[in-house]
Amino acid sequence: MPVLQAAGANVVTIGVCSSTYNPTSDNWANYSQVWDMRFVPTNDTSCTGSAPSTPFADDFNSNWQTVATAYLNAGGSLYLQEENAAFFSRNTDNINFLNAIGATSASFNGCLFNTASSNGYATLGTPIASTLPGTTQFEGFAVGGIPPAMIGSGTGFVLAPAGDWNDSIARNIAVGWSGSAQMSGLTAGSTGKIMTVWDTTMWQGAYYTGYTAIINTFFTSVYTWLGGLPSCGNTPTMTNTPTVGMTNTQTPTNTQTFTSTSTATATNTATNTATNSATATNTATNTPLNTATATQTSTATPQYTQTSTSTATSTPTVTVTFTFTPTITPTPELHAWPNPFDPNSAMDGVFKIGYLPMSAKVSFYTISGELVIDSTNGGQNLQYGSPIPQPWWEWNGRNANNLFVSTGVYYYVVQSSNGGPVLLTGKLLLINGK
Helix, strand or coil: CHHHHHCCCCCCCCCCCCCCCCHHHHCHHHCCEEEECCCCCCCCCCEECCEECCCCCCCCCHHHHHHHHHHHHCCCEEEEEECCCCCHHHHHHHHHHHHHCCCCCCCCECCCCCCCCECCCEECCCCEECCCCCCCEECCCEECCECHHHCCCCEEEEEECHHHECCCCCEEEEEEEEHHHHCCCCCCCCCCEEEEEECCHHHCCCCCHHHHHHHHHHHHHHHHHCCCCCCCCCCCCCCCCCEEEEEEEEEEEEEEEEEECCCCCEEEEEEEEEEECCCCCEEEEEEEEEEECCCCCCCCCEEEEEEEEEEEEEEEEEECCCCCCCCECCCCCCCEECCCECCCCCHHHCEEEECCCCCCEEEEEECCCCEEEECCCCHHHEEECCCCCCCEEEECCECCCCCECCCEEEEEEEECCCCCCEEEEEEEEECCCC
16 A cells, blocks of 8 residues: 555555455445455365355455456456465456456366466566666566466466476566456456456565565556656655654755856866765765867857755654564575464464574564573474464464463564574564454
C-alpha cells in the first residue's frame, strides 16, 4: 500500500476474512484499479476436481470471478497476486479465472505441480531482469510462474530461465494482458488490463531490505502500466518509530541573464556546484567561468543576474536502537515466517527460520534487549524441526520458563553456531492468541 500511495494513488483497503466473502457490494466501478493481494501462508497440496480441497480466505472463487469479469469488461484494471506451485489455496481458482477470460491457454492447470502446463517453484534470492516499462529488475524469492507457451498473446515481463526452476522449465513470473484481443473470454471491445506477479515474499516483513528500491520501482511501474497516473492522489505522510532520520537533497536551478556593454561578442558560462547537508545547514558554492571572445579590440563588461531555486526532497530512514549489534554475513537463502506470528493460527503453531544447519544458534530478545529464549535452553519450545528434523528451526511462542510471551515486537538473531558469525537478524510482531 505505501508503494501505491507514494506513486500517487488514493488507496482504499477492503478486508477479506473468509472464503465465503462476496465482493459484489464493494462496487469496483468506483476504482480505476483493483489489486487483489490476499495471501494465506498455508500449504494445501491437494485438489478436489479443479479446485483446492480446503478453500481459504484467499480463494478467488466464483463470486470474485463474476465481479472481476464485469470489472474488466467495463474497462477496469486488475492486479492479481499469485504464488508458487506449493500454494494451491492461493492459485488454483486464480488460474481457472485466467483460463475463463482467455488470458492463458486452456491447458494451463492449477491442480498440477511442476509440469510444462502448470505453475512451478523456483528460489531466486537475487534480482533478475525485467522488461516492464519503467523498471529493469525484479526481485523475488520463492517464486512461481507461467510457462511461456501458456500466456497466449499476453506479455511476459520477467522471464526466469529453465535452470532456475525445480523442473527445468522456463517461466514468466510477471505477465500482463490488455483488452479483449488478449483476453478472448471478455466482451469484445473491452479495454481492461490485468497483471499477475507470482510471488508474495516482497510484501512480507524484511525479506529483502537490501532490494527495497528495486521492489518499489517495479510495483510503481505495475501501477503505471495498469493505467495509473503519478499526478493523481495524495502523497502520504509517513511516521517512523522509534528513530527517524531525514536526509534532504536540494537541487538548485540557476538562471543567468547577461548584458554586455561592448561591440565585442562575449560568451559567458557559469558552472554552479551546490553542496547540501540534511542537518539544517545548506552550503552552496557557485563558481562561474566567464570566457569572452572578441573579433576586435574592445572592452567587454558582462553583467549578469542569478536566480536560484532549490527543491528539497525528504527521504525518511528508520534506525532501530538495539543492544545486540553483530556483524552480519548476508545469506539470501535464510528467511523467517510468518510475520506477524500468532501461535494460535500459524501453521503447526510455530514460527520458522528456514534453511539452517543443526549447529545454528537461534535467540529471541525483547525490544529492550532482554533474552527471551535461545536454542541452548529452549528445549521443545525452540528446536530443529518437529517431530521429524526439517531444514529449519521452530519456535512455539513460549519463553525459557515454558510460558507464552505477551503480544509485542521481538528480535531474532541467528548465528552459525554458539559464538559463531551472525547469519540473520530480524524484527517479529508476535500476537498472543493463546
